[in-house]
Amino acid sequence: MATKVLMPQLGESVTEGTITKWLVKVGDQVKKYDPLAEVSTDKVNAEVPSTVAGRVTEIVVPEGDTVAIGTLILYIEEEGGGADQPENTPAVNSADTSQQAKTVPAQAAEGRAAVSANLAANAAPAAAGQAVSGVGPDTNGQQAQRGKQRFSPAVMRLAQEHGIDLSRVQGTGMEGRVTRKDIQAIIDNGGQPAAAAPEAAPVVNTPVGVPASAAVGQSPQPVQAAAREVPAAAGDQIIPVTPIRKTIANRMVQSKHEAPHAWTMVEVDVTKLVAFRNQVKDEFKRKEGVNLTFLPFFIKAVVEALKEYPMINSTWAGDKIIVKKNINISIAVATEDALFVPVIKDADQKSILGIAKSIEDLAAKTRAGKLSVDDMSGGTFTVNNTGSFGSVLSMPIINSPQAAILSVESIVKRPVVIDDMIAVRSMVNLCLSLDHRVLDGLVCGRFLQSVKQKLEAIGPDTKLY
Amino acid sequence: MAVISFIDAITMAMREEMRRDPGVFVLGEDVGVRGGVFRATVGLIEEFGEERVIDTPLAESAIVGVGIGAAAYGMRPIAEIQFADFIMPAVNQIVSEAAKMRYRSNGDWTCPITIRAPFGGGVHGALYHSQSVEAMFTNVPGLKVVAPSTPYDAKGLLKAAIRDNDPVLFFEHKRCYRLIKGEVPEEDYVLPIGKADVKREGTDITVISYGLTLHFCLQAAEKLAQEGISAHVLDLRTLYPLDKEAIVEAASKTGKVLIVHEDNKEGGVGGEVAAIIAEHCLFDLDAPIKRLCGPDVPAMPYSPPMEKYFMLNPDKVLEAMRDLAHF
Numbered sequence: 001m002a003t004k005v006l007m008p009q010l011g012e013s014v015t016e017g018t019i020t021k022w023l024v025k026v027g028d029q030v031k032k033y034d035p036l037a038e039v040s041t042d043k044v045n046a047e048v049p050s051t052v053a054g055r056v057t058e059i060v061v062p063e064g065d066t067v068a069i070g071t072l073i074l075y076i077e078e079e080g081g082g083a084d085q086p087e088n089t090p091a092v093n094s095a096d097t098s099q100q101a102k103t104v105p106a107q108a109a110e111g112r113a114a115v116s117a118n119l120a121a122n123a124a125p126a127a128a129g130q131a132v133s134g135v136g137p138d139t140n141g142q143q144a145q146r147g148k149q150r151f152s153p154a155v156m157r158l159a160q161e162h163g164i165d166l167s168r169v170q171g172t173g174m175e176g177r178v179t180r181k182d183i184q185a186i187i188d189n190g191g192q193p194a195a196a197a198p199e200a201a202p203v204v205n206t207p208v209g210v211p212a213s214a215a216v217g218q219s220p221q222p223v224q225a226a227a228r229e230v231p232a233a234a235g236d237q238i239i240p241v242t243p244i245r246k247t248i249a250n251r252m253v254q255s256k257h258e259a260p261h262a263w264t265m266v267e268v269d270v271t272k273l274v275a276f277r278n279q280v281k282d283e284f285k286r287k288e289g290v291n292l293t294f295l296p297f298f299i300k301a302v303v304e305a306l307k308e309y310p311m312i313n314s315t316w317a318g319d320k321i322i323v324k325k326n327i328n329i330s331i332a333v334a335t336e337d338a339l340f341v342p343v344i345k346d347a348d349q350k351s352i353l354g355i356a357k358s359i360e361d362l363a364a365k366t367r368a369g370k371l372s373v374d375d376m377s378g379g380t381f382t383v384n385n386t387g388s389f390g391s392v393l394s395m396p397i398i399n400s401p402q403a404a405i406l407s408v409e410s411i412v413k414r415p416v417v418i419d420d421m422i423a424v425r426s427m428v429n430l431c432l433s434l435d436h437r438v439l440d441g442l443v444c445g446r447f448l449q450s451v452k453q454k455l456e457a458i459g460p461d462t463k464l465y
Numbered sequence: 466m467a468v469i470s471f472i473d474a475i476t477m478a479m480r481e482e483m484r485r486d487p488g489v490f491v492l493g494e495d496v497g498v499r500g501g502v503f504r505a506t507v508g509l510i511e512e513f514g515e516e517r518v519i520d521t522p523l524a525e526s527a528i529v530g531v532g533i534g535a536a537a538y539g540m541r542p543i544a545e546i547q548f549a550d551f552i553m554p555a556v557n558q559i560v561s562e563a564a565k566m567r568y569r570s571n572g573d574w575t576c577p578i579t580i581r582a583p584f585g586g587g588v589h590g591a592l593y594h595s596q597s598v599e600a601m602f603t604n605v606p607g608l609k610v611v612a613p614s615t616p617y618d619a620k621g622l623l624k625a626a627i628r629d630n631d632p633v634l635f636f637e638h639k640r641c642y643r644l645i646k647g648e649v650p651e652e653d654y655v656l657p658i659g660k661a662d663v664k665r666e667g668t669d670i671t672v673i674s675y676g677l678t679l680h681f682c683l684q685a686a687e688k689l690a691q692e693g694i695s696a697h698v699l700d701l702r703t704l705y706p707l708d709k710e711a712i713v714e715a716a717s718k719t720g721k722v723l724i725v726h727e728d729n730k731e732g733g734v735g736g737e738v739a740a741i742i743a744e745h746c747l748f749d750l751d752a753p754i755k756r757l758c759g760p761d762v763p764a765m766p767y768s769p770p771m772e773k774y775f776m777l778n779p780d781k782v783l784e785a786m787r788d789l790a791h792f
Contacts, residue, residue: 009589015644152751154720174792180720180751181669 002057002075009069010039010046017041018066019073028056030076037073054078154180162187163377190373248338255400259316259435263395266448267429270411273297273458274426284464288353292464295331296355298408298430299383301454303327303347306381309447313380315401316437330379330399331359333366334388340366341399343379352464387411387428396433404434404444406451466650472642474616474649475505475581478623479543481653483513486541489627492519493528493545493581502547503583503642529555529580533563533632536578541627549584549636550596563632564607579626583639584612585677585727586765587776590639595765595772597676597728602634603705603737609658610705612636614679616647618702621656629658636704638676638727645680659703661711667697670790671715673738674725675701678777682725685783694790704734709741716742720751721789725782730758752792757785 007017021038024030035047036056054076061073151159151166155178159166164186171178232238241249277292284292306313306327314323327348330341342362347355365371382399387410396405409429416425430451434444469477483489490513491506497520500507510518521528525546532542546552552559559580566576586595602610611626611633613619619637626633664679665686672682679700686696699715701707716722722742724735739754759775766772 152720153748154751157748177792179792180749 002077003052003054004072005036005048005051005074005076007039007061007067007069007071007073008048010041010044014041014044014069016066016068019061019063020045022059022063023047024056024059024074026056026059030054030056048073050076052076052078149177151178152180155183158183158187162373164373187373190371190376251400252397255397259398259400260437261395261398262434262436262439262441262444263431264434264441264444264448265393265429265431266452267427268452268455269416269425270294270428270455270458271426273455274411276459276462279460280464284353288356290353290356290360292352292356293359294387294411295359295383295385295408296352297455297458297462298385298451299329299331299344299347299355299359300352301451301458302381302383302406303329304454305447305450307348308450309443311439311443312404312434312447314403314438315380316403316435317401321438324380326378326380328378328380330382330402331362332382332384333363335366340371340376341379341382342366342371342375343377345378352462382406383408386431392429394431396431398433398435402435403438404432407431466648468646469616469649470643471616471619471637471645471647472503472505474620474647475623475637476507476509477649478620478627479506480509480512482541482543482624482627483509483517485653486627488539489541489543490517490519490535491543491545492521492532494521494523494547496520496545501545503639505581505583505637505642506545525551525553525555526558529558529563529578532578532580533558533566533576536563536576536632537566537574540577542578543627544578544580546580546582548590548594548596548639549582549598550593552580552582552598555580556601559602559608559632559634560605564605566607567631568607575630576632577628577630578632579623579629579635580632581623581635581637583642584636585638585640586772587640587677589767589769589772590765591767591772592764597726597759599634599636599704600728600733603734605705607631608705609633609703610636611658611703612638612675613702614638614641614664614674614676614700615645616649618656618662618700620649621654622658622702624653625655625658628655633658636676640677641680644677656702659706659708661708661715662700662702663697663711663715664700665696665698667695667719669695669697669719670721670723670786671697671699671719672723672725672782672786673699673701673712673715673735675704675734676727678725678727678782681777681779681782682786684779685786688779688783689786689790692787694787696786696790701734701738707734707737707741709745712738712741713745716754717746717749720749721792722750722752723755723757723785723789725757725777725785727759727777729761730756731761733758752789755785755789757782 010017017039018041019037020040023035023037030036030050030053032050032053034050036050037048039046039048056074057077058075059073060075061067061071067073155166158164158180164183166178169178169182169186170176171182173179173182273294277294277297281292284290310323313327314321326346329344329347331344333340333342342365344350344355344358344362350358362371362375365375379399379402381402382405384396384405384407386394386396386407390410392409392412394407394409396407398405407430409431411426411428413424414427415422416427418425430448432444432448479491483491491509493501495502496506497510497515497518500510506518521531528544528546532544535542546555563576563578566574584597584599588595599610599612602608609626609629609631611622613622623635626635665683667686672686674682679698682696682698686698689696697715697718699711724738726733726735728734735756735758739756742750742754757777759777762775765775
């Protein structure tokens with residue numbers, strides 16, 4: 001086998017050389033140390049000596065060409081020939097590097113396959129795991145393992161900001177570590193649940209109660225205990241519990257279990273509101289392209305009352321009560337098989353128009369299955385439009401960890417006594433469930449009175465913008 | 466735009482500045498008739514004469530000392546230290562005089578000297594022709610320490626150094642001199658000292674480096690891209706004062722940071738970079754801040770296998786980058 005001769009390193013900082021003249025030609029016999037070629041570099045002119053004795057079989061680099069140190073310039077068939085010889089490497093570094101380089105792609109390919117397999121395997125459980133509380137007994141071992149996991153500062157921060165329960169996230173990092181990218185992917189995926197919507201959406205609801213935007217992030221223990229055997233009779237239909245239903249179940253039990261619910265109701269005369277809305281709704285629709293329903297008026301009144309009674313806009317945190325600065329209103333939006341609770345952020349900074357627009361946007365997103373985690377997180381108080389189902393009275397379950405939930409019932413015409421006379425008025429019931437750990441009847445009563453006054457004051461002077 | 470080597474960019478910067486400003490002159494060992502041992506000053510003595518291209522005795526203390534004196538009188542000397550290893554006799558001049566001139570004279574005097582010094586190994590230079598000495602100067606307020614990695618940056622930053630009214634230590638990795646080529650505009654341009662530069666955008670890991678190893682990082686990043694790993698590469702360019710804003714931004718981007726330099730690990734520039742990140746963006750971090758550096762041994766060995774062991778290379782960098790990406 002022919003020995004390779006490479007362009008040697010001719011001095012410090014020299015990286016390439018030009019073959020100015022070949023001193024041998026193909027077929028020549030050379031002795032060891034015989035000059036093979038003249039080479040010029042930036043710094044020196046030199047001869048390249050032969051490193052072996054033999055016959056020149058091929059000249060690779062023509063005269064006049066400039067090549068990098070370590071480039072193959074000619075082959076010499078050694079005397080006695082045939083014996084396999086390792087590459088003759090005057091420029092040790094370069095030659096070695098190129099050999100090492102060859103091994104890299106193989107490892108690389110392996111590594112990549114492993115990574116993508118990991119990703120594929122983990123993607124679904126990660127998304128589902130986020131929605132599903134108590135993933136099942138078969139994962140207990142895994143969870144126990146993960147319980148010992150440490151999280152990076154970035155992961156902790158993102159999980160807290162977005163209400164993600166890390167114990168339910170499957171990591172793709174070293175030994176299953178949850179990486180910042182894993183969390184980011186979950187946050188980003190919230191924007192496009194599409195077909196996987198029921199699985200990926202962490203927030204669902206029943207007709208009456210409203211679970212929190214932070215469906216993830218709460219302890220599932222209360223429900224796991226409830227998984228007991230119930231016999232099914234012949235002919236009964238068995239419907240497997242979907243992840244979304246399981247989440248609803250967990251959230252409801254948890255809220256009822258943790259927060260002692262108290263309940264109160266006021267009735268509000270919205271005759272003027274109804275008249276005003278009927279008067280402006282067509283023009284509003286024409287000008288703004290948004291349907292003017294009653295809900296924005298109710299939300300506006302609630303938000304203004306929350307400003308007056310910030311305690312209502314708070315949350316129980318064990319040894320303290322956190323009074324929220326932002327007023328983010330969770331609203332219930334129904335689909336055929338579930339109810340979602342998207343959030344109108346900073347509702348206190350919005351006009352009736354702004355609130356109406358937010359409602360319409362969130363409703364459209366819900367129906368299109370396009371709610372993001374961000375759309376559903378951060379709620380501080382919930383307004384539930386149960387009136388849309390024709391209900392006149394409901395006892396909503398608090399959207400934990402919020403402190404209270406208000407339901408707006410159907411507006412119905414009823415005979416009402418005003419100034420000792422009977423009048424036909426448009427009346428609505430507002431029901432409030434409150435977490436009695438945080439709130440007492442007094443503040444809630446005042447809060448409801450405030451909402452009532454604001455609603456009853458609505459009339460031609462009310463600003464929509 | 467012409468593609469030229471790193472060292473040609475250095476020469477071009479000096480030639481242009483000498484033409485532009487008669488106060489600019491060069492002094493050092495063999496910089497005149499010989500054109501510098503690395504040929505950095507080649508052609509200058511022919512164009513500007515021996516009064517502006519001064520061959521000095523082998524006395525670094527005098528080279529820098531004379532330069533400081535001339536600078537104090539308004540000249541703009543470019544002092545060449547033949548190898549950064551030889552800078553030690555001049556350290557007193559640099560640290561005690563040049564760096565403090567403005568401060569101790571309450572701004573009456575400045576010291577617009579540029580001190581060029583080729584550093585780094587990988588050229589079989591052994592103990593006294595391979596050292597990285599930058600860390601010795603990166604805690605001396607009053608000094609600026611620049612270490613470009615590309616011809617474009619070298620020209621723009623050297624011109625900025627020459628025009629700077631305070632002393633600038635300008636370290637050139639000697640292995641880059643003829644290995645690294647790039648497009649350099651022929652027109653006059655200046656790059657800001659104190660600004661790092663994103664050399665490659667990426668999303669998975671952040672790699673921060675300077676000098677020769679910056680190129681290893683870029684080569685490794687190119688290979689890792691085929692594995693689906695996207696590396697963000699920041700070139701510090703100025704080692705003192707550091708561009709804290711750019712460092713924090715680059716680190717926050719991916720939360721996984723690898724700092725790479727040829728200089729020894731302990732007490733190296735990378736330690737300061739890591740401290741800045743830890744101070745400012747802990748809650749964006751997704752992995753321990755990693756450093757890949759030269760070993761903490763006294764100097765570069767001469768024996769080729771040992772030199773190879775001492776030096777970083779694209780494969781070593783690639784491995785460290787991949788490990789961090791998989792963390």
